Amino acid sequence: MDVISCKGLTKNFGRVKAINDLSFTIEQNRITGLIGPNGAGKTTLLKIIAGFMRASSGQVAVFSENPFNSLKVSSNMIFIDENMKFPQSLSLAEILLSASAFYENWDMELAKGLFDYFSLNPSRQHHHLSKGMKSTFNMIIGLASQCPLTIFDEPTAGMDAGVRKDFYRALLRDYLQNPRNIIFSSHLLNEVEDILEDILLLREGEKRLHLPVSDLKEFAVALRGKKEIIFDLTAGQEIYYQKSMGQDYYYIVIRRDSAGEVLQKGGAAGVEILPVKADELCVYLTNRNRGGIDHVFDRN
Amino acid sequence: MGLDMVEDKPIYVQIAEWLENEILCGNIRENEKIYSQYQLAEMFNINPATAAKGINILADQGILYKKRGLGMFLSANSKEKIQYSRKNHTLKKLVEAVVTEARRLGVYENELIDMMRDAKKELDEHEK
Numbered sequence A: 001m002d003v004i005s006c007k008g009l010t011k012n013f014g015r016v017k018a019i020n021d022l023s024f025t026i027e028q029n030r031i032t033g034l035i036g037p038n039g040a041g042k043t044t045l046l047k048i049i050a051g052f053m054r055a056s057s058g059q060v061a062v063f064s065e066n067p068f069n070s071l072k073v074s075s076n077m078i079f080i081d082e083n084m085k086f087p088q089s090l091s092l093a094e095i096l097l098s099a100s101a102f103y104e105n106w107d108m109e110l111a112k113g114l115f116d117y118f119s120l121n122p123s124r125q126h127h128h129l130s131k132g133m134k135s136t137f138n139m140i141i142g143l144a145s146q147c148p149l150t151i152f153d154e155p156t157a158g159m160d161a162g163v164r165k166d167f168y169r170a171l172l173r174d175y176l177q178n179p180r181n182i183i184f185s186s187h188l189l190n191e192v193e194d195i196l197e198d199i200l201l202l203r204e205g206e207k208r209l210h211l212p213v214s215d216l217k218e219f220a221v222a223l224r225g226k227k228e229i230i231f232d233l234t235a236g237q238e239i240y241y242q243k244s245m246g247q248d249y250y251y252i253v254i255r256r257d258s259a260g261e262v263l264q265k266g267g268a269a270g271v272e273i274l275p276v277k278a279d280e281l282c283v284y285l286t287n288r289n290r291g292g293i294d295h296v297f298d299r300n
Numbered sequence B: 001m002g003l004d005m006v007e008d009k010p011i012y013v014q015i016a017e018w019l020e021n022e023i024l025c026g027n028i029r030e031n032e033k034i035y036s037q038y039q040l041a042e043m044f045n046i047n048p049a050t051a052a053k054g055i056n057i058l059a060d061q062g063i064l065y066k067k068r069g070l071g072m073f074l075s076a077n078s079k080e081k082i083q084y085s086r087k088n089h090t091l092k093k094l095v096e097a098v099v100t101e102a103r104r105l106g107v108y109e110n111e112l113i114d115m116m117r118d119a120k121k122e123l124d125e126h127e128k
Helices: A042-050 A071-075 A092-102 A108-117 A131-144 A161-177 A227-233 A260-268 A278-286 B011-024 B037-044 B048-060 B078-105 B109-127
Strands: A002-013 A016-027 A031-035 A057-062 A077-080 A149-153 A181-186 A198-203 A206-212 A220-226 A239-245 A249-255 A272-275 B064-067 B071-074
Touching: A002 A042, A002 A181, A016 A042, A016 A057, A016 A198, A016 A206, A031 A042, A031 A161, A042 A057, A042 A077, A042 A149, A042 A181, A071 A077, A077 A131, A092 A108, A092 A131, A108 A131, A108 A161, A131 A149, A131 A161, A161 A181, A161 B037, A198 A278, A206 A278, A220 A227, A220 A260, A227 A249, A227 A260, A239 A278, A260 A272, B011 B037, B011 B048, B011 B078, B037 B048, B048 B064, B078 B109
Parallel strands: A031 A181, A031 A198, A077 A149, A149 A181
Antiparallel strands: A002 A016, A002 A057, A198 A206, A220 A249, A220 A272, A239 A249, B064 B071
């Protein structure tokens, strides 16, 4: 069963298309990473899925319902981001207690365990916490709520490296115990890729890729060698990234599944063939310019 | 843990190789149940679907077999199967790489063979 399906989803803000004709489906009980550079439409998409925003056109279904104004979706979903507001009169401990009344599957043992582990002070108030502490607390709410659809929008903002690592581990262990639908937006793919099952890559409101993370590492291949040989070989291929290396050497990234012959010929011609890391590939695929930042400096 | 997350090999391939090593070392015996995808996910901090993909590589080669509702078990002669395929693929490629490097450095055949003997001697002494 599909938990989320979008078809031709579009969201306009004035003349800007934040989401543009987006179609995809997410199957049950997966951890999906929503990846893309700033302004790619990640938050907008998540807010539409959460039912916080209405789409301009196209269809979206969450648990087979339009999430906007859906009680079913809002009672089975939690949306965690750094702008979460809690009543200022409540202490952290009181927030946990009232959250347990809201969420049917609330796991207070988990909430308290994480709360103690991260040394949060139960009598403090949410709006007095530092940015990283706020994110940590919000993450605890997100995990303990045990919602069938758990959405984290850039949940690690302000967390230090150690807490982020603990968080990913906590997320995975909790998911193993209680598999459910988790969507997680981030631009730090290298930190999260191992715990993700699928990745949905956005660029300028459009879908760039949607595939299992394990396929991502084999999606593209890089060639490094003499300029003439390389450009000769890759003629007609879609080039994701190219960089000049020193005098007449070039580094070029192309799609692997259409490159069988290129690789054979290249190998014979002394071209180096290298794998492309998942996070690097995502950067290449979402760059507006295939030459990357060097393009700015290499104008002739 | 034993996985090199920076290595360019896909994680599921590394999982399959780790399981193969466990089998080669005799840590898992014939007709014994192997780790589940969830155990592997927890051990290596990876998504259980990725772990399952690693397990499936071995299942496709007949090294593992499935008992319905019980999980994956180690087939008979699996150790020999792994030894055979590793020798004919992995080891062969490693040797090719060594020979290529030796040629690049102008190392003669005899010298190369001596180096291999020395390396083996050192390993043997370590084990004593």
